[in-house]
Amino acid sequence: MPLETSTTYPLTKLRLDGRRWNEMRVFQAQISTNPASSGSSYLAMGNTSIMCSVHGPAEGRRGEASGSAGSGGAVVDVDVNVAGFAGIDRKRRAGGSDRQSTNISTILRSAFQSHLHTYLYPHSTISIHVSVLSSDGSLLAAAINACTLALVDAGIPMPGLLCGCTAGMTGSASTPKDPREDELDPLMDLSLPEEQELPYLTIGTTTMVPVGQNNMDEDEEDGETKVAVLNMDSKVHYTYLDSLVPVAIDGCREIRELMEGVIRGSQRM
Amino acid sequence: MSNPRQASSASQTPHLSPAELSYLYTSLSLPKGPIRPDGRSPTQFRPLTAETDILPGTNGSARIGFADGTQAIVGVKAEVEKTVLASDILQQDVENDLQAPSDRRDGAESTPSAAAGGHGSWVQMSIEIPGFRDDDALPVFLSEMMRESLVGSVTDAGKGRDTEMAGGLKGRLVINKRWHWRLYIDVLLLSQPLSYPLPLLSLTTHLALLSTKLPKLKSQGEEDPFFDDDWGVAEHLYPRPSPSASATSSQIRPPVTLLVISVGDNVIFDPNREEISVADAVLAISITRNSEGQGLKLLSIRTIDPPSRLTQPGVPNSENLSTMAATGNSDNAAAANPSAGQEEVPGVWRPRRGGIKRSVITELTRTVLKKGGVGEEVLEGLEGVEV
Amino acid sequence: MNDRRRVNGPPGGTRPPVFQSGLQSSNPSDRPRRQRQPAELRKIFLKTGLIPSASGSAYLEFEPSASLAANRSNPKSMIPPSSALKLTCTVHGPKPLPRSAAYSPNLVLTTHVKYAPFAARRRKGHVRDSSERDLGVHLETALRGAIIAERWPKSGLDITITILEAEDDRWWGEPPDSHDASWGIMNVLAGCITAASAAIADARIDCLDLVAGGVAAITEDVGASHSGSGRLMLDTDPAEHASILSACVVAYMPARDEITELWLKGDSSKAVLDDGDSRQGHDALIDGAVDAARGSYSVLSEAVKESILNAVAHA
Numbered sequence: 004m005p006l007e008t009s010t011t012y013p014l015t016k017l018r019l020d021g022r023r024w025n026e027m028r029v030f031q032a033q034i035s036t037n038p039a040s041s042g043s044s045y046l047a048m049g050n051t052s053i054m055c056s057v058h059g060p061a062e063g064r065r066g067e068a069s070g071s072a073g074s075g076g077a078v079v080d081v082d083v084n085v086a087g088f089a090g091i092d093r094k095r096r097a098g099g100s101d102r103q104s105t106n107i108s109t110i111l112r113s114a115f116q117s118h119l120h121t122y123l124y125p126h127s128t129i130s131i132h133v134s135v136l137s138s139d140g141s142l143l144a145a146a147i148n149a150c151t152l153a154l155v156d157a158g159i160p161m162p163g164l165l166c167g168c169t170a171g172m173t174g175s176a177s178t179p180k181d182p183r184e185d186e187l188d189p190l191m192d193l194s195l196p197e198e199q200e201l202p203y204l205t206i207g208t209t210t211m212v213p214v215g216q217n218n219m220d221e222d223e224e225d226g227e228t229k230v231a232v233l234n235m236d237s238k239v240h241y242t243y244l245d246s247l248v249p250v251a252i253d254g255c256r257e258i259r260e261l262m263e264g265v266i267r268g269s270q271r272m
Numbered sequence: 273m274s275n276p277r278q279a280s281s282a283s284q285t286p287h288l289s290p291a292e293l294s295y296l297y298t299s300l301s302l303p304k305g306p307i308r309p310d311g312r313s314p315t316q317f318r319p320l321t322a323e324t325d326i327l328p329g330t331n332g333s334a335r336i337g338f339a340d341g342t343q344a345i346v347g348v349k350a351e352v353e354k355t356v357l358a359s360d361i362l363q364q365d366v367e368n369d370l371q372a373p374s375d376r377r378d379g380a381e382s383t384p385s386a387a388a389g390g391h392g393s394w395v396q397m398s399i400e401i402p403g404f405r406d407d408d409a410l411p412v413f414l415s416e417m418m419r420e421s422l423v424g425s426v427t428d429a430g431k432g433r434d435t436e437m438a439g440g441l442k443g444r445l446v447i448n449k450r451w452h453w454r455l456y457i458d459v460l461l462l463s464q465p466l467s468y469p470l471p472l473l474s475l476t477t478h479l480a481l482l483s484t485k486l487p488k489l490k491s492q493g494e495e496d497p498f499f500d501d502d503w504g505v506a507e508h509l510y511p512r513p514s515p516s517a518s519a520t521s522s523q524i525r526p527p528v529t530l531l532v533i534s535v536g537d538n539v540i541f542d543p544n545r546e547e548i549s550v551a552d553a554v555l556a557i558s559i560t561r562n563s564e565g566q567g568l569k570l571l572s573i574r575t576i577d578p579p580s581r582l583t584q585p586g587v588p589n590s591e592n593l594s595t596m597a598a599t600g601n602s603d604n605a606a607a608a609n610p611s612a613g614q615e616e617v618p619g620v621w622r623p624r625r626g627g628i629k630r631s632v633i634t635e636l637t638r639t640v641l642k643k644g645g646v647g648e649e650v651l652e653g654l655e656g657v658e659v
Numbered sequence: 660m661n662d663r664r665r666v667n668g669p670p671g672g673t674r675p676p677v678f679q680s681g682l683q684s685s686n687p688s689d690r691p692r693r694q695r696q697p698a699e700l701r702k703i704f705l706k707t708g709l710i711p712s713a714s715g716s717a718y719l720e721f722e723p724s725a726s727l728a729a730n731r732s733n734p735k736s737m738i739p740p741s742s743a744l745k746l747t748c749t750v751h752g753p754k755p756l757p758r759s760a761a762y763s764p765n766l767v768l769t770t771h772v773k774y775a776p777f778a779a780r781r782r783k784g785h786v787r788d789s790s791e792r793d794l795g796v797h798l799e800t801a802l803r804g805a806i807i808a809e810r811w812p813k814s815g816l817d818i819t820i821t822i823l824e825a826e827d828d829r830w831w832g833e834p835p836d837s838h839d840a841s842w843g844i845m846n847v848l849a850g851c852i853t854a855a856s857a858a859i860a861d862a863r864i865d866c867l868d869l870v871a872g873g874v875a876a877i878t879e880d881v882g883a884s885h886s887g888s889g890r891l892m893l894d895t896d897p898a899e900h901a902s903i904l905s906a907c908v909v910a911y912m913p914a915r916d917e918i919t920e921l922w923l924k925g926d927s928s929k930a931v932l933d934d935g936d937s938r939q940g941h942d943a944l945i946d947g948a949v950d951a952a953r954g955s956y957s958v959l960s961e962a963v964k965e966s967i968l969n970a971v972a973h974a
Contacts, residue, residue, distance in 0.1 A: 087349070089347075413796045
């Protein structure tokens with residue numbers, strides 16, 4: 004019988020890979036990895052690794068950005084490519100892209116289209132190319148983080164870093180939460196086996212960098228946090244959302260600190 | 273229909289003016305040796321950074337990046353697959369066993385079946401280039417080109433070496449009569465190609481295959497295969513020479529494909545985008561070490577459509593109406609020479625037309641294959657890479 | 660890629676039925692043998708202008724090998740011992756590029772090579788597979804060197820080749836997996852080049868010269884006692900040789916003595932040449948292919964001449 008989080012976690016309070024419920028996987032990131040693009044990044048969360056490159060803002064293709072659509076601001080174009088060797092079994096998609104990568108690219112496009120200060124670049128296109136080299140869960144969250152880093156590297160203005168993280172429950176959580184005897188714990192930053200087994204959601208949050216008068220008071224940062232992306236494909240009883248969302252937002256905050264460190268380390272901020 | 277991506281096999285049409293093209297051509301075709309825009313010697317390659325075993329989820333992987341930012345990542349994955357035996361073979365075998373006439377036996381043995389020799393279709397290659405679909409002409413052409421030399425390089429058996437690689441890569445994939453490995457080679461180009469990406473892809477594939485490991489087989493003979501769980505004892509796809517073996521037995525390595533262009537009388541290696549756009553001829557030549565470890569073996573040659581055929585011609589002063597040169601002359605010239613500008617005006621760019629002279633091909637291959645030539649240099653360079 | 664537009668035949672191929680008597684005759688000694696001299700080519704039938712709706716067209720057919728002819732007169736098996744190439748080529752254009760296309764100062768050449776589903780012993784699908792696309796690129800390279808493209812700016816030229824009967828990659832009696840190197844495709848490419856050149860001439864597109872395709876190969880005999888006895892053969896029929904070591908196709912323009920397309924693969928180092936011939940294996944192979952191309956050029960020029968005479972007669 005294969006080990007499963009839902010059976011082993013209640014006994015050990017440890018997840019399959021030995022983490023505690025609120026522990027993230029090893030986070031590694033690098034920016035300016037590819038000199039041929041305007042901005043690029045490499046990001047690894049555990050065994051999920053992603054390379055992202057940004058081209059632009061540049062003059063868009065004819066008819067797309069130059070028309071009425073582009074007059075308001077830049078058009079964000081996202082292309083997600085999951086490499087054939089990314090998963091455990093080698094996958095070949097027929098004719099271009101599969102459902103998963105299309106799904107991720109749609110979410111990324113709408114997230115960054117509204118997040119970036121696109122009005123600064125009318126009639127232009129910002130194209131983001133995401134290559135998933137190895138996928139081990141939290142793909143969307145990792146893609147959000149990689150894109151943010153690459154966009155920072157490209158110097159495209161945005162109100163704050165957009166960071167993503169996943170959260171899940173240790174069981175199927177299909178019945179209402181029992182406040183007296185609750186044996187289900189929320190989990191932060193899911194890996195692939197956990198994602199396949201448990202309900203989870205992905206949240207992307209952003210924090211406005213304090214400007215102007217508020218510049219000095221750094222004590223209350225959380226008040227500025229906004230949820231920009233929230234995506235959930237699995238089913239969970241609504242009473243559990245209360246415990247899922249804060250965990251994911253906590254994860255985002257941790258990732259934001261890590262990413263700020265990466266950016267400071269490369270002296271782009 | 274007139275999709276430019278589909279139409280041109282040799283990368284994109286260069287965005288250089290006729291004057292620039294003409295300048296480039298002149299400096300590259302200087303009889304005393306070309307002057308390249310980046311100051312390299314004709315046989316010098318661009319500097320690159322390489323690393324292997326970067327992706328834990330694959331059997332082997334490599335990344336190579338050029339200084340200009342073009343990067344390629346290759347991941348190799350291997351899967352066990354059941355060998356489909358054609359019913360005819362079985363049928364023949366049965367017949368042979370029943371009748372066993374001596375002549376029939378000879379025939380059966382002289383035609384080695386797939387179970388012994390491996391099959392080229394077990395190696396699958398796909399190339400992903402941003403901006404191109406999988407089935408566009410360029411990725412298909414590149415992957416066929418690289419697969420052809422990979423599958424085709426069969427070393428001789430015997431000659432006092434271990435016979436593990438006797439059947440070449442194909443033979444190595446055979447597990448037993450009923451099972452074999454299927455090898456997926458996925459090539460990922462991370463940015464739009466700035467130059468014809470063939471050398472980059474070929475070198476990266478070479479390194480990835482060298483770093484590829486297959487789990488150690490624990491079953492024996494014709495059993496259904498099962499493998500050692502310990503990745504530490506996994507065996508390399510291209511076996512390393514054992515330290516006890518004599519120093520002369522060099523390791524068998526995958527082939528490499530080199531891109532060579534000729535400009536005027538000069539032969540230039542590893543052209544960048546500008547250089548290839550003025551080339552008279554572009555050849556892709558695949559080589560590998562000879563089985564004796566001495567010299568090089570040619571595996572395949574393919575011509576690549578030089579992009580210089582698609583460039584725009586320059587207008588010589590004599591025909592330029594705006595410079596008010598002797599227009600009457602040019603009219604006469606045009607009338608006398610209806611094939612529009614067959615005459616070469618020095619310093620005025622003419623798109624290349626026609627093909628390659630036979631002697632040029634000989635010269636190009638000779639430069640690659642000769643002892644101490646570029647081919648050996650490249651292979652030695654690759655052997656220096658720690659995998 | 661799946662073809663969803665049509666009701667497809669069985670994917671496993673539709674080889675002709677094999678009867679018991681046929682099985683017995685699949686004796687290695689029944690393998691067709693080459694009855695031509697090493698430098699002797701198969702006869703080529705080439706005719707232009709057969710498709711009136713196209714601006715240029717050509718039909719090309721290789722003479723079936725002698726062994727096939729012998730087999731027809733005295734059939735031992737219902738399965739023909741080898742196949743012979745038959746293909747048609749149509750040229751549409753020059754025609755204006757669609758308005759959405761980018762400006763091109765040159766004639767934009769598009770080549771499509773497609774096997775008919777029944778062309779090979781194994782059925783081909785309706786969607787072009789990678790080998791067909793690969794052939795298209797080779798053909799395009801071969802032709803682009805010959806066409807004077809700057810005479811038609813902003814125009815397109817479509818060249819479509821349908822292969823009605825393809826060359827075999829091996830003798831059918833051998834086990835289907837015995838060797839997988841696709842040598843037949845090289846003969847097909849040579850035929851495509853010759854036919855396309857005739858069709859382009861028939862469409863009155865300006866060219867530097869006619870381009871003829873030729874194939875040469877280094878073969879090893881079954882009965883050879885020692886290995887390393889590769890012999891250079893021109894215009895090889897893969898069914899007639901147990902082992903082909905390497906092969907080469909060229910597209911050759913005789914008047915300019917230039918090669919527009921060269922495709923060589925396989926191990927050419929074992930070629931045994933005449934005494935005093937110091938060429939390397941691959942050089943001899945390329946020269947052989949050029950000789951073969953010269954041979955098909957003579958047919959090509961006759962066919963083109965005929966096409967012009969016809970046009971003059973009708974004018």
